[in-house]
Amino acid sequence: MTEQQSALPVAVIGAGPVGLAAAASLLERGLEPLVLEAGAEAGTAVREWGHVRLFSTWDEVIAPAAEKLLAPTGWQRPEGSTYPSGRDWAEQYLQPLADALGERVRYGVRVTGVSRAGRDRVVDAGRDKQPFTLQVTTPEGGEERILARAVIDASGTWNTPNPLGGNGLPALGERAAADRISYRVPDLNDPVVRARYAGRRTAVVGSGASAFTVLAGLAALAEEVPGTHATWVLRRGISDDTFGGGEADQLPARGALGLRAKAAVDAGHATAVTGFRTESVTREGTGVVLTDEGGRHLDPVDEVIVLTGLRPDLTHLTELRLGLDERLQAPVEVAPLIDPNVHSCGTVYPHGAKELSHPEPDAYLLGMKSYGRAPTFLAMTGYEQARSVAAALAGDHEAAARVELILAETGVCGGSGLFDEPGTADGAQGEGGCCAAPATVQIGGPATGGC
Numbered sequence: 001m002t003e004q005q006s007a008l009p010v011a012v013i014g015a016g017p018v019g020l021a022a023a024a025s026l027l028e029r030g031l032e033p034l035v036l037e038a039g040a041e042a043g044t045a046v047r048e049w050g051h052v053r054l055f056s057t058w059d060e061v062i063a064p065a066a067e068k069l070l071a072p073t074g075w076q077r078p079e080g081s082t083y084p085s086g087r088d089w090a091e092q093y094l095q096p097l098a099d100a101l102g103e104r105v106r107y108g109v110r111v112t113g114v115s116r117a118g119r120d121r122v123v124d125a126g127r128d129k130q131p132f133t134l135q136v137t138t139p140e141g142g143e144e145r146i147l148a149r150a151v152i153d154a155s156g157t158w159n160t161p162n163p164l165g166g167n168g169l170p171a172l173g174e175r176a177a178a179d180r181i182s183y184r185v186p187d188l189n190d191p192v193v194r195a196r197y198a199g200r201r202t203a204v205v206g207s208g209a210s211a212f213t214v215l216a217g218l219a220a221l222a223e224e225v226p227g228t229h230a231t232w233v234l235r236r237g238i239s240d241d242t243f244g245g246g247e248a249d250q251l252p253a254r255g256a257l258g259l260r261a262k263a264a265v266d267a268g269h270a271t272a273v274t275g276f277r278t279e280s281v282t283r284e285g286t287g288v289v290l291t292d293e294g295g296r297h298l299d300p301v302d303e304v305i306v307l308t309g310l311r312p313d314l315t316h317l318t319e320l321r322l323g324l325d326e327r328l329q330a331p332v333e334v335a336p337l338i339d340p341n342v343h344s345c346g347t348v349y350p351h352g353a354k355e356l357s358h359p360e361p362d363a364y365l366l367g368m369k370s371y372g373r374a375p376t377f378l379a380m381t382g383y384e385q386a387r388s389v390a391a392a393l394a395g396d397h398e399a400a401a402r403v404e405l406i407l408a409e410t411g412v413c414g415g416s417g418l419f420d421e422p423g424t425a426d427g428a429q430g431e432g433g434c435c436a437a438p439a440t441v442q443i444g445g446p447a448t449g450g451c
């Protein structure tokens with residue numbers, strides 16, 4: 001690296017939990033971060049789901065490097081064993097952390113492109129000697145270029161939810177029915193949102209923690225407002241692992257979510273439809289009708305909530321030489337560690353700079369974005385990624401290789417990669433079913449209880 005290059009900041013895209021943790025880790029290593037956040041505040045994405053309670057405790061969502069940075073500011077650490085909402089996480093931790101970083105965080109700055117200065121993706125000559133250049137839009141609506149010695153993209157996947165279509169494309173008619181479709185967990189305490197679902201029929205599409213949250217919320221609403229009912233639409237059959245790890249989940253609140261969803265079905269507030277891969281959505285009377293690839297129609301519903309996962313937006317990264325797995329769109333060495341086709345119970349292994357590196361040196365995807373389409377990301381994984389990558393950028397390769405995080409297991413059973421033929425319905429154990437007993441996995445050691 002040239003002297004000129006090493007004087008440049010490390011650009012961090014996104015002031016979410018992981019981008020801010022990366023900035024704190026970089027500072028700890030004596031490197032200067034510059035965090036570029038599209039929104040007006042820290043944790044812009046987290047605030048959008050601020051009404052949702054995390055299944056992790058405060059102890060599990062505070063980065064060690066961030067805590068060190070916050071300690072001298074008089075920051076009051078929330079009680080570690082309690083569960084924050086997204087809003088709590090943003091207001092009581094992310095914003096104070098961003099404030100502690102001061103002018104190193106710029107708001108209203110959206111990154112629209114990243115390249116090597118003077119080199120497009122094709123050019124080899126002198127490539128590694130060139131700094132990165134980031135094209136950004138500014139709050140005033142202008143454009144600007146920012147030079148950086150390295151780039152950490154921690155921009156998450158929140159803004160690119162998967163569509164309704166079972167084949168990954170928007171279902172036929174999905175755009176035309178947009179007024180009836182939401183891709184978010186509704187805030188049922190908000191009177192306007194509540195009125196949208198109270199006493200009405202809602203199709204809830206998806207089988208992860210967000211779908212469980214909605215099923216539980218609609219069931220509670222149904223107890224108060226008769227006529228509230230959910231049709232729970234699953235691509236797979238229902239099996240022992242459909243509702244997650246339950247009481248065996250090492251994150252008890254995550255396990256409890258699945259149990260609440262099961263209670264919603266058992267109480268008749270939700271009817272499960274299995275083996276349904278949505279092909280189209282059509283209006284019928286006052287409702288909408290979902291039809292699957294086999295021509296099966298569901299009864300009309302008033303609303304549809306699509307919670308089929310998230311995918312990374314890679315459009316601003318096309319000039320970089322990234323090594324991404326063709327299925328998950330995660331870094332190639334990370335993908336096998338998190339592949340939902342294999343790790344159907346959330347058997348996710350911690351990892352660091354080595355696994356996160358790309359053919360383009362000093363460019364990294366961290367946080368939710370590093371998981372591509374895999375649904376099993378935990379904040380702690382991102383904090384460990386941040387620590388390791390900061391160490392690598394500082395030249396401390398020994399520390400970068402030393403990954404010490406222990407992750408909780410069980411919970412996201414039957415990930416998005418699993419496929420059941422429509423015929424394999426209730427009671428069937430889908431391909432890649434639940435792993436053995438929950439286990440503790442430590443990098444460098446054997447994975448006990450894996451699939």
Ligand SMILES: Cc1cc2nc3c(=O)[nH]c(=O)nc-3n(C[C@H](O)[C@H](O)[C@H](O)COP(=O)(O)OP(=O)(O)OC[C@H]3O[C@@H](n4cnc5c(N)ncnc54)[C@H](O)[C@@H]3O)c2cc1C
Binds near residue numbers: 018038045060
């Ligand atoms: C509903 C929900 C509940 C969750 N609960 C838990 C939990 O209990 N425990 C747990 O460990 N994990 C949980 N997660 C998973 C994960 O920890 C969070 O999604 C976390 O917010 C991921 O952090 P991140 O920094 O990677 O991305 P994000 O929080 O998505 O932050 C990305 C940031 O980048 C900004 N951005 C995006 N594009 C650009 C751009 N082009 N230019 C500039 N800025 C940009 C966004 O505005 C945003 O502020 C949950 C996720 C969701 C959705």
